[in-house]
Amino acid sequence: MEHFADRLSAAVRRCGNPVLVGLDPRWEQLPAPLLRGHDVAGTTERAAVYAEFCRGVIDVVASLVPAVKPQAAFFEELGPAGMAALADIVQYARQRGLLVILDGKRNDIGSTATAYAAAYLGNELQGWQSDALTVSPYLGDDSLTPFVETAQSCGGGLFVLVKTSNPGGRTFQDLVCDGRPLYEHVAAHVEKLAKQTSGACGYGLVGAVVGATYPQQLEQLRTLMPSTWFLVPGYGAQGGAAADVAGAFDSRGLGAIVNNSRGIIFAHARPEYSQQFGAARWQDAVAAATQDMIGALKAAIPAIS
Amino acid sequence: MEHFADRLSAAVRRCGNPVLVGLDPRWEQLPAPLLRGHDVAGTTERAAVYAEFCRGVIDVVASLVPAVKPQAAFFEELGPAGMAALADIVQYARQRGLLVILDGKRNDIGSTATAYAAAYLGNELQGWQSDALTVSPYLGDDSLTPFVETAQSCGGGLFVLVKTSNPGGRTFQDLVCDGRPLYEHVAAHVEKLAKQTSGACGYGLVGAVVGATYPQQLEQLRTLMPSTWFLVPGYGAQGGAAADVAGAFDSRGLGAIVNNSRGIIFAHARPEYSQQFGAARWQDAVAAATQDMIGALKAAIPAIS
Numbered sequence: 001m002e003h004f005a006d007r008l009s010a011a012v013r014r015c016g017n018p019v020l021v022g023l024d025p026r027w028e029q030l031p032a033p034l035l036r037g038h039d040v041a042g043t044t045e046r047a048a049v050y051a052e053f054c055r056g057v058i059d060v061v062a063s064l065v066p067a068v069k070p071q072a073a074f075f076e077e078l079g080p081a082g083m084a085a086l087a088d089i090v091q092y093a094r095q096r097g098l099l100v101i102l103d104g105k106r107n108d109i110g111s112t113a114t115a116y117a118a119a120y121l122g123n124e125l126q127g128w129q130s131d132a133l134t135v136s137p138y139l140g141d142d143s144l145t146p147f148v149e150t151a152q153s154c155g156g157g158l159f160v161l162v163k164t165s166n167p168g169g170r171t172f173q174d175l176v177c178d179g180r181p182l183y184e185h186v187a188a189h190v191e192k193l194a195k196q197t198s199g200a201c202g203y204g205l206v207g208a209v210v211g212a213t214y215p216q217q218l219e220q221l222r223t224l225m226p227s228t229w230f231l232v233p234g235y236g237a238q239g240g241a242a243a244d245v246a247g248a249f250d251s252r253g254l255g256a257i258v259n260n261s262r263g264i265i266f267a268h269a270r271p272e273y274s275q276q277f278g279a280a281r282w283q284d285a286v287a288a289a290t291q292d293m294i295g296a297l298k299a300a301i302p303a304i305s
Numbered sequence: 306m307e308h309f310a311d312r313l314s315a316a317v318r319r320c321g322n323p324v325l326v327g328l329d330p331r332w333e334q335l336p337a338p339l340l341r342g343h344d345v346a347g348t349t350e351r352a353a354v355y356a357e358f359c360r361g362v363i364d365v366v367a368s369l370v371p372a373v374k375p376q377a378a379f380f381e382e383l384g385p386a387g388m389a390a391l392a393d394i395v396q397y398a399r400q401r402g403l404l405v406i407l408d409g410k411r412n413d414i415g416s417t418a419t420a421y422a423a424a425y426l427g428n429e430l431q432g433w434q435s436d437a438l439t440v441s442p443y444l445g446d447d448s449l450t451p452f453v454e455t456a457q458s459c460g461g462g463l464f465v466l467v468k469t470s471n472p473g474g475r476t477f478q479d480l481v482c483d484g485r486p487l488y489e490h491v492a493a494h495v496e497k498l499a500k501q502t503s504g505a506c507g508y509g510l511v512g513a514v515v516g517a518t519y520p521q522q523l524e525q526l527r528t529l530m531p532s533t534w535f536l537v538p539g540y541g542a543q544g545g546a547a548a549d550v551a552g553a554f555d556s557r558g559l560g561a562i563v564n565n566s567r568g569i570i571f572a573h574a575r576p577e578y579s580q581q582f583g584a585a586r587w588q589d590a591v592a593a594a595t596q597d598m599i600g601a602l603k604a605a606i607p608a609i610s
Binding site for chain 1: 329331347348376378379381382383384385386387388389391392410411412413414415416417418420421423424425431432433441442443444445446447448466469470471472473474475476477478480481482483487490491494
């Protein structure tokens, strides 16, 4: 399998945009037509509706964007049936040519970390084989090593939490240690791993999660982490705008993908789209919101080359 | 449902020991008799063997110890079938009267964190309803709030990573910020949450993971965190001994549970037990190793009262 960052670069170039569509199914927000006949839904029925909904989103965005990011938590909430639905949509998205970044924020040590990596990146067993996985750094350098080794062996990628988009991200990440905030220490370690594993495009298979809600830090981290691809959450519903994420990109328009979950998948309920499309045409609303985000980003970031 | 820390205190008192048995099934280390006829095993077959093995461990330890800790990663490695096996053994352990601490090290923000909490602590849907869940702190205070709220509503508990047992735990956790290491900042926040949620026993529903491999810090954290129950990994295979964990306990012999995974569940392969029991009598080896650990701890910690 080709190097993850090279596959990601190629996908961004092919689509001409760096939009990452987050697949965060929430029962209460699903378009009404999908819920017909499911008023009192058990987990198996809910999981089937989640799969149907996500497949419907994938059908719309597969020709528009390079990648999708399923959020594991919403599937785990439905128990084993939810996890089977997650496996289904990961496979479906990859079959449709999308890169899949599994948002699981997993982390552990030694052989336990290896087991997580095998579950979400490896190809041997029948798990949720994705192109990349988000991981948490608190457990330290030796907790990341097994993930990196597995990713190397199967052409996978990682995105390590560095500076998250939530207000509370500051609690620990902004504590100043030896003259610089914790997130810069994590950033330095991630950049080292990225440099050690860089592909033809100049980026490593280890990337970083850096929130759109901290544009100044985003720009500063871009400078500090020249080998690290960024996954940028916080666009849209969390308040980040196209101008806020511009600093995440290099001069080729590469080096970052910008996630939008609710703003795209539940676009039918947004004021901008509800009147024109409504719940009945929710897939058209997904398409319109995706196109609008592509347009907004293209106007704000360097041309992709 | 009664307060988690009170249930944990009662269970430790009833059993007269603070041993936590880690359920970390690893295919290569399973006792040979369990593998008969499973030479070329797919994930469904492996998951069934994992469930059989863990049920066998539970049958032995249910009358001896207060709690078990299934490690999610090893079940996730087997995909949806593994997650179904995990649900099975969580339920089985609770039916046998054991408290179940799910080791998933989950974390996320907002409604995503709520979904994780519902999956592993909540009672509404059919997930892996456990008595407690391990969580990671990197995402900050607002990422912990949804877990605390769910735990409060259902009598559940949390163990937040503070000072982990692995050598690489030092990478970020020991960075000094404002005159004290990062793990002390996390510890202070966890203690605040524990104090806010304390039960009749004096401990809160929010606990901390503090490794046996750093005995000095363990003792110091016990002083800094009087309301916080400790989950202590690193005993046995990782090098921690009974004397190393003594500082984790209060004068009543409460306030900590000490985990041992491989040293108990794979005791049949340890030099101390292999000759007497071997793979054929692996459950007797589990019993002997559990009894030996109970004895070693009782000799090192304050009498439980």
